[in-house]
Amino acid sequence: MNNITGCGLGLRREFLEDFIALKKKPDWIEITPENWMFTPHRYRENFEQIMGLLPVVAHGVSLSIGSPEAVDKSFLNDIKSFLDRYKIEHYSEHLSFSTLAGMQTYELLPLPMTRSMVRHIGDKIKQVQDVLQRPLILENASYYLEPYSEMAEIDFINEIVEYADTTLLLDVNNVYVNATNHGFDPDDYIAHIPPSRVAYMHIAGHLEYPDEVLLLDTHGEAVDKKVWKLLERTLKKIKAPVMLERDNNIPPIKELMNEYKKLSKIVSKRSQK
Amino acid sequence: MKTEIAVMERFVEIIQNNEELSDPLHNRLQVYRDMVHFRFVETLENIYPILTAKLGTVLMHELIREFMATGAKSPYIVKISQEFADFLRHHPKTIKYPFLEDLLWFEYGELDLLSRDFNDTKVALEWNNKYELSSSSLVRNLSYRVHSGELESPSVSSLLLYYHFDEKCVYFEEITPFAKQLIELLEKMTLEQSVMVLAEMYELDVEILRENVEQLVEKWCNQRVLTKITEV
Numbered sequence: 001m002n003n004i005t006g007c008g009l010g011l012r013r014e015f016l017e018d019f020i021a022l023k024k025k026p027d028w029i030e031i032t033p034e035n036w037m038f039t040p041h042r043y044r045e046n047f048e049q050i051m052g053l054l055p056v057v058a059h060g061v062s063l064s065i066g067s068p069e070a071v072d073k074s075f076l077n078d079i080k081s082f083l084d085r086y087k088i089e090h091y092s093e094h095l096s097f098s099t100l101a102g103m104q105t106y107e108l109l110p111l112p113m114t115r116s117m118v119r120h121i122g123d124k125i126k127q128v129q130d131v132l133q134r135p136l137i138l139e140n141a142s143y144y145l146e147p148y149s150e151m152a153e154i155d156f157i158n159e160i161v162e163y164a165d166t167t168l169l170l171d172v173n174n175v176y177v178n179a180t181n182h183g184f185d186p187d188d189y190i191a192h193i194p195p196s197r198v199a200y201m202h203i204a205g206h207l208e209y210p211d212e213v214l215l216l217d218t219h220g221e222a223v224d225k226k227v228w229k230l231l232e233r234t235l236k237k238i239k240a241p242v243m244l245e246r247d248n249n250i251p252p253i254k255e256l257m258n259e260y261k262k263l264s265k266i267v268s269k270r271s272q273k
Numbered sequence: 274m275k276t277e278i279a280v281m282e283r284f285v286e287i288i289q290n291n292e293e294l295s296d297p298l299h300n301r302l303q304v305y306r307d308m309v310h311f312r313f314v315e316t317l318e319n320i321y322p323i324l325t326a327k328l329g330t331v332l333m334h335e336l337i338r339e340f341m342a343t344g345a346k347s348p349y350i351v352k353i354s355q356e357f358a359d360f361l362r363h364h365p366k367t368i369k370y371p372f373l374e375d376l377l378w379f380e381y382g383e384l385d386l387l388s389r390d391f392n393d394t395k396v397a398l399e400w401n402n403k404y405e406l407s408s409s410s411l412v413r414n415l416s417y418r419v420h421s422g423e424l425e426s427p428s429v430s431s432l433l434l435y436y437h438f439d440e441k442c443v444y445f446e447e448i449t450p451f452a453k454q455l456i457e458l459l460e461k462m463t464l465e466q467s468v469m470v471l472a473e474m475y476e477l478d479v480e481i482l483r484e485n486v487e488q489l490v491e492k493w494c495n496q497r498v499l500t501k502i503t504e505v
Contacts, residue, residue, distance in 0.1 A: 034348070034349055038388065038390070040389060040390060041409075042441035068281065099348070103285070103345065104348065104350075105288070106309070106345075106350045109284065110284075112280050116277060117274070120274055144304050147280045148276065216304070
C-alpha cells in the first residue's frame with residue numbers, strides 16, 4: 001500500500017481537537033467516509049487539517065457488498081467524490097451485507113457462504129472498482145451465526161479474494177472472535193491466508209456476552225491479551241501495516257495512544273526480525 | 274443465488290420483526306435483533322430526546338421497531354431521523370399528540386443545522402438590499418411552545434434556530450410576529466421598503482421604527498442569520 005506503513009489509528013470525531021494537539025501522531029489514520037462525507041461546519045476545519053497531515057485509508061460501512069441487488073451507483077459516486085476530494089487511494093469494506101431490497105439495517109449481517117455467493121460478490125467487487133477507479137480491500141467480518149453455508153469461512157474469503165483479484169483487510173480480532181464463537185483454530189485460519197493478499201490489518205477490543213460463550217465484536221474495549229498474542233503470531237507470517245480500531249466507549253486520546261504505542265512496539269519488534 | 278436470497282430475506286425478516294424466538298437468551302438471531310434495534314434506538318433517541326421523554330421509552334421503542342420493519346432507505350444512518358419523522362406523522366398512535374409536528378421540527382432542526390456545512394458569508398446591513406434566511410438558520414411559526422417544554426396546551430409563537438459560528442452549536446430564540454413579518458418582507462423588498470410597509474401596517478413612526486429595525490437586522494447579519502439576495 002502506497003504511503004501506508006507501520007501503525008494506524010481510527011480517527012473519530014470525539015477526539016479531533018486532541019488529536020491535532022498530539023506531538024507524536026500515528027503513522028497513518030483510517031476514517032469512515034460515511035461519517036465525514038457531508039462534513040459539518042463544526043468539524044470541517046479540524047478534519048481538513050488532519051487530512052493534510054497524515055496518510056489516510058478509508059474504511060466504509062454501508063457498501064453492503066453481499067446484498068443480492070446491484071451496487072448502489074449513487075452511493076458509490078458519493079464515495080468516489082469523497083475519496084477524490086481528499087486524494088485517498090485506499091478503500092476497504094466489510095465482507096457482509098446490511099441492505100436488502102433497499103431496506104437498511106445499519107449492521108454487518110452474516111452471509112451465506114456458498115460458491116454462488118463467491119461469484120456474486122466477486123463480480124460486484126469488480127463493478128465497485130470500476131466506479132471507484134481504485135481497488136476495494138475486503139475485510140473478514142465478525143459473525144454470530146452462519147445462515148447457510150457450504151464452505152468454511154477461510155475458504156469463502158480466499159476464493160472471493162482470488163476470484164476478484166483483490167486484497168484483504170485482515171481483522172485479527174474478528175478472527176479471534178469468530179474462532180471462539182464457531183469453534184475453529186485462529187492460527188490455522190491465519191496459516192491459510194496468502195500473505196501477499198493482505199493489504200493491512202485491524203486490531204480491536206471485544207466483549208464477552210453474558211451467560212454463554214459468545215464474544216461480541218464491539219470495538220468498545222481495550223484489546224484483549226489473547227488478541228495481542230494472536231497478532232504477534234500473525235506478524236511472524238504476515239508483514240503488513242496494522243491499525244487500532246475503537247468505535248465505542250472512546251477513551252481520551254492519551255489512553256488510546258498508550259494502546260497505540262503498545263501496538264507500535266509489537267509491530268516494530270516483529271519487523272526487525 | 275435463489276437459496277441464498279431466500280435465506281437472507283428470512284434472516285432480515287426475523288431480525289426486523291417481533292416474532293417469538295425459541296430460547297431467546299441463547300438464540301443468536303436475538304443477538305442480531307438486539308444489535309439492529311439498539312442502533313436505531315441509539316440514533317433516534319439522541320436526535321429526539323424530548324419526544325422520547327414525552328412518549329415514554331416503551332412506546333418510542335415500539336414505534337422504532339415498527340419503523341425498522343418498514344425499512345429505512347438512506348445509506349447514511351444520520352438521515353433516518355427525517356424518515357422516522359415522516360413515519361410518525363402518519364402513524365395512528367401519534368394522533369393524540371398534537372404538538373408532534375412542532376416538536377419534530379424543533380428537534381430535527383438542531384441536528385439538521387449541526388450536520389450542515391455553510392457557504393454563506395457574513396453580510397453587511399444596507400438599506401437598499403433584500404435579505405433572506407441563510408442556510409445556517411431556520412424559522413417557523415409554532416402552535417405549541419415546544420422549546421419551553423409547553424406541550425400540553427396550544428400557544429402560538431415564532432421560533433428562530435440558528436447555528437453559532439464561534440461556539441459551533443445551535444441556539445434558538447423566540448421572535449415576535451413583527452420580526453417574523455420583517456423576515457418575510459425582506460425577501461420580497463429592500464430593507465428601506467420593508468420599514469415603510471411595516472410603519473404603515475402598524476401605524477408607527479418611521480424614524481423610531483428604522484432605529485429598531487436597524488438594530489435587529491444588524492444583529493441578524495452578525496449572527497449570519499440573514500444573507501443578501503443577489504439580483505440576477
